[in-house]
Amino acid sequence: MAAITRFGILGCGNIARIFSADLKRLPSAALYACGSRSLEKALAFKEKEGAEKAYGSYEELVNDPDVDVVYIASPHSHHSEHTLLALEAGKHVLCEKPVAVNLHEARLMAEKAREKNLFLMEAMWMRFLPVINKVEKWIEEGLIGDVLRLTADLGFYFPFDPASRLYDPDLAGGALLDVGVYPLHLAALFLGTDPVDMKVQSCMSRTGVDEQTVLTLKYARGSLAVLSCAINCNTHCETRIDGTRGTVLMKEFWKASEATLMIPGSEPVKYSARPGYDYQAGEVIRCLAAGRTESRIMPLDESLAVMKMVDEAREQVGLKYKNDNF
Numbered sequence: 001m002a003a004i005t006r007f008g009i010l011g012c013g014n015i016a017r018i019f020s021a022d023l024k025r026l027p028s029a030a031l032y033a034c035g036s037r038s039l040e041k042a043l044a045f046k047e048k049e050g051a052e053k054a055y056g057s058y059e060e061l062v063n064d065p066d067v068d069v070v071y072i073a074s075p076h077s078h079h080s081e082h083t084l085l086a087l088e089a090g091k092h093v094l095c096e097k098p099v100a101v102n103l104h105e106a107r108l109m110a111e112k113a114r115e116k117n118l119f120l121m122e123a124m125w126m127r128f129l130p131v132i133n134k135v136e137k138w139i140e141e142g143l144i145g146d147v148l149r150l151t152a153d154l155g156f157y158f159p160f161d162p163a164s165r166l167y168d169p170d171l172a173g174g175a176l177l178d179v180g181v182y183p184l185h186l187a188a189l190f191l192g193t194d195p196v197d198m199k200v201q202s203c204m205s206r207t208g209v210d211e212q213t214v215l216t217l218k219y220a221r222g223s224l225a226v227l228s229c230a231i232n233c234n235t236h237c238e239t240r241i242d243g244t245r246g247t248v249l250m251k252e253f254w255k256a257s258e259a260t261l262m263i264p265g266s267e268p269v270k271y272s273a274r275p276g277y278d279y280q281a282g283e284v285i286r287c288l289a290a291g292r293t294e295s296r297i298m299p300l301d302e303s304l305a306v307m308k309m310v311d312e313a314r315e316q317v318g319l320k321y322k323n324d325n326f
C-alpha cells in the first residue's frame with residue numbers, strides 16, 4: 001500500500017459529499033477519484049470536493065489502477081452489485097450501511113472479499129466514534145454492572161414522497177434498513193448478536209415499505225433490547241443502557257458527541273468528543289497497513305449477523321424487496 005490511501009467514491013450523492021469532506025481530516029487519506037452514472041455529475045463532484053479524477057461510469061472508477069479503496073455510496077439496493085464490481089476489479093471496499101438488503105447478498109459480498117483476499121467493511125461509522133468507544137470501555141470495566149436493558153431509538157420525519165430513496169421499494173426504502181440498523185448494531189455491540197427471541201411491529205407506507213418499526217429482543221442471559229426506528233416522525237433519538245449498578249445515556253447515539261454515566265450515589269460523569277466519518281476511514285487505512293482484510297472493530301461476521309436479524313424482522317412484518325428474489 002502507498003503511504004497515502006487513495007479513495008474512489010462510487011455514487012456522488014448526499015453521503016458521498018459528507019464522507020468526502022471528513023476524509024480531508026486524515027493526512028494519510030486522499031480523495032482521489034469519484035464515479036457517477038453521469039460524467040457531468042462526477043465532474044461537478046470532483047470540482048466541489050477536490051478529487052483528482054472524475055469518471056462517468058462506476059466501471060471506469062473501479063478499474064483505475066490508482067484507486068486503493070472504493071467507498072460504496074449508492075442506495076442499499078445496489079450495495080451488493082457495486083461491492084462485487086469493485087472486488088472483482090481487485091479493489092478494497094468500504095460499503096455504506098446497511099451492508100446489503102438481505103443476508104444472502106451480504107454473504108456473497110463477504111465470500112468474494114475473502115476469496116480475493118481484499119478488505120471489506122460496512123461503513124457503520126457509529127462503531128468508531130470516540131464516545132461509543134468510551135461507553136464500551138465503561139461497560140467492559142463493569143461500571144454499570146451487567147447490562148440488562150438497552151433502549152435505542154432513531155426516527156426522522158421525511159415527508160412522504162414515493163420517488164425518494166427512503167420510500168421507494170425498488171431502492172430498498174423503509175425505516176428498518178435505513179435507520180433501524182443503527183439501534184440493531186448498538187444492541188449487537190452491547191448485548192451480542194444472538195437474541196433468543198425477537199418480536200417486531202411495523203406500519204407500512206403507501207409504497208409498501210416500513211415507515212416505522214419497533215423491535216423487542218430477548219437474550220439468553222436475561223437481557224432485553226427495545227429498539228425503534230421511523231422515517232415518518234421525529235422521535236426522541238436516544239439510547240439508555242441499564243445495568244445492575246448504573247446507567248449510560250446518549251442522545252443521538254449514532255452520531256454521539258456526548259455520553260453520561262450515572263451511578264446511584266455518585267455525580268453523573270460526562271464524556272464528550274467530536275463525531276465524524278473520518279474515524280471509520282482511519283480504521284480502513286490501519287487495517288490495510290497491518291495487512292488485515294477485516295476490521296476487528298466492525299467485523300464482517302457481525303454485519304452478517306445484523307443482516308440476519310433484519311431478515312427475520314422483515315419476515316415477521318411481511319416486508320419484501322425485489323433483491324429477495326434470488
Ligand SMILES: NC(=O)c1ccc[n+]([C@@H]2O[C@H](COP(=O)([O-])OP(=O)(O)OC[C@H]3O[C@@H](n4cnc5c(N)ncnc54)[C@H](OP(=O)(O)O)[C@@H]3O)[C@@H](O)[C@H]2O)c1
Pocket residue numbers: 010011012013014015016035036037038041042073074075076078096097098123125165171178
Ligand atoms: N452513514 C451515514 O450516516 C449515512 C447517511 C446517509 C445515507 N447513508 C447510506 O448511504 C447510501 C446512499 O444514501 P444517500 O442519502 O447518499 O443517497 P443519495 O443522495 O440518493 O445518493 C445515492 C447515489 O447513488 C447513486 N446511484 C446508483 N444507482 C442508483 C439508483 N438506481 N438510483 C438512485 N441513485 C443511484 C447515485 O449517484 P450517481 O448519480 O452519481 O451515480 C446517487 O446520487 C444509502 O445506502 C444510505 O443508507 C449513510
